[in-house]
Amino acid sequence: MGITTIKLSQLRLSPLNQRRVKPSAVEAMADDIAAHGLLQNLVAYEDEGLFYVFAGGRRYRGLKELAKRKRIKNSDTFPVEVRTKEEAIELSLAENFQREDMHPADSIRAFAALRDTGMDAEEIAARFGQAVSFVYKMLRLSALAPTLIDLIAKDQLSLEAARALTLTEDHDQQIKVCKAANGHAHTIRRMLTTEKVDTTSGAFLFVGRDAYEAKGGTITVDLFSQGAEGFADQPELVQELAEEKLDGIADEYRAIGWHEVRATLERPYDLYMKGSIYPATREPTEDEVARLAAIDAEIEAIAEAEGEDSDGIEPLSDERDTITEGMRAFNAEQVAVGGVALWVSHDGSLGKSFYRAKAEAKPKASSGEPQPLYSNSLFADLTRIKTQIVQEAVAADPALALDIMLDSLAGQLLHGAHSYQMALEVQAKTVATDVADELMATSDVRPVEEVMATRFASIPTEGRFDAIRAMTSDDKMALLAGLVAMTVDGTVFAGGSPGSRHHHFEQIARATGVDIAARWTAPIALFDKMRRAAMIDLLREECGASSAENCATIKKKGDLAVNVSGRLPGGWLPAPMKIGAFDQPEADPEDFDTDMDGDGIEDDDMERGEFADDEMA
Incomplete structure (x- = not known):
């Protein structure tokens, strides 16, 4: 259809117009029309004798403002391009996007209307030059309760909060949570995900999306995320699958013969108390020695001919690493006394720690061996x-x-x-x-x-x-x-x-x-707390054998403590x-005991060695 002139009284704002939110500067538009006239025609469709404007809504509002000011009459005519009603939705949306940015509420309603005509997100995005992800999010927001979309239109509900509300499809729950959270996005999100598992959590990543969905698990996409992340709706299924996978790995270690195998979703809190054990390195076989030598020769030849950055060196280096890594493994003795702790790391990988699980029998100290000085x-x-x-x-x-x-x-x-x-x-x-x-x-x-x-x-x-x-x-x-x-x-x-x-x-x-x-300065009370034998040994170290022998005849421990205190040099x-007492990894056995794990590896975090039992003579 062409352009025709239509009376202002016959014009109405189309209910299909996608810009339902009243734009700003209507009065300025009216002033401009009054000064220069209507420079661009309106676009409308006819329905039962009236013409509904779906493109040019601001100009129509400007004309109505001028009529209110008595500057024009309702009987005045204006140029209108008449289109079919079926063209209204698409042309209205295109016109609004090409001009002033649409309010998010308008975009939500517009995309939903186009979807209802049979267009998918990709088609809508291609037609109007929008990112597919943007269209997809607008379509997700269209699933909100209509009253919530109205709040968005009134700028009383932020898009962040609206996106959080899409974590549930229940309109009643959306409205209830929105009121309870006072429209705060993060509060809404927390309230709606209390009983769900984040798909970026370690447990979910460990299980894997495919395994979860294969068991019937569903996911609610999070519009805060950039991709397809969201929340697993069946947390008990995630836990069940994670434990099942962990148990399967644990059974493999048990089959090898490890003395103790622990598999838990969280990292065991007491691992720092365990003495770590590490793979032993065996001697290479004759074939391995020969192959390693050949690899080194090949690498050297390639480096001389093509340079050290040659692509031919990398696969040889990888092969060498594989051979040397194969020579590192836990031996039968370590497995017999060792423990394996398995858990799920925050990034979804398998956490592992090897430690000594079976305590090594400690030989009883003979009377001839030196005893610790301090309990x-x-x-x-x-x-x-x-x-x-x-x-x-x-x-x-x-x-x-x-x-x-x-x-x-x-x-x-x-x-x-x-x-x-x-x-x-x-x-x-x-x-x-x-x-x-x-x-x-x-x-x-x-x-x-x-x-x-x-x-x-x-x-x-x-x-x-x-x-x-x-x-x-x-x-x-x-x-x-x-x-x-x-x-x-x-x-x-x-x-x-x-x-x-x-x-x-x-x-x-x-x-x-x-x-x-x-x-x-050491008080008498210090020596009162020491064993008699320890005080005599201390005198022998600090003052010599004769001093120790003289004091060894003192019968009362209290008197001995006084004598020891008086004989020690000043500043003892x-x-x-002493400053530097713990500088060395191995302490002086005459002063205190240390305990090494069965493989001679000291746990640097916390040794579980034992000092002498508290003893009073």
């Missing part, structure tokens, strides 16, 4: 005292405290160390250094937490951040030093033995420059309290 509990107390003194020194040195904190953070975040391997654990936990009062009778060292509580008592609980912001730089550095000091820990707990954390602690202690002997310190 388990006393050894722990001595390292607590040392920790207090080092903490005090760190608290007095803000620059060192900053270095310690940076070292701990860098070790964990850059080098993959665990917090329990560091002398400083960066977390809000005060290290307990309490010891019996009699062991501190000769020292004026005060726990750092007591000093801090007194010095910074003025920092309020409410408004703490503002109070800290208002501090001077010196006070801030003092606060930093004290807080860092409170987390430094060099304690060797009763029954344990030093590992990498304690080696790190020695580095800090050395950096402080503190003189341990100047801050603490028990071995665990």
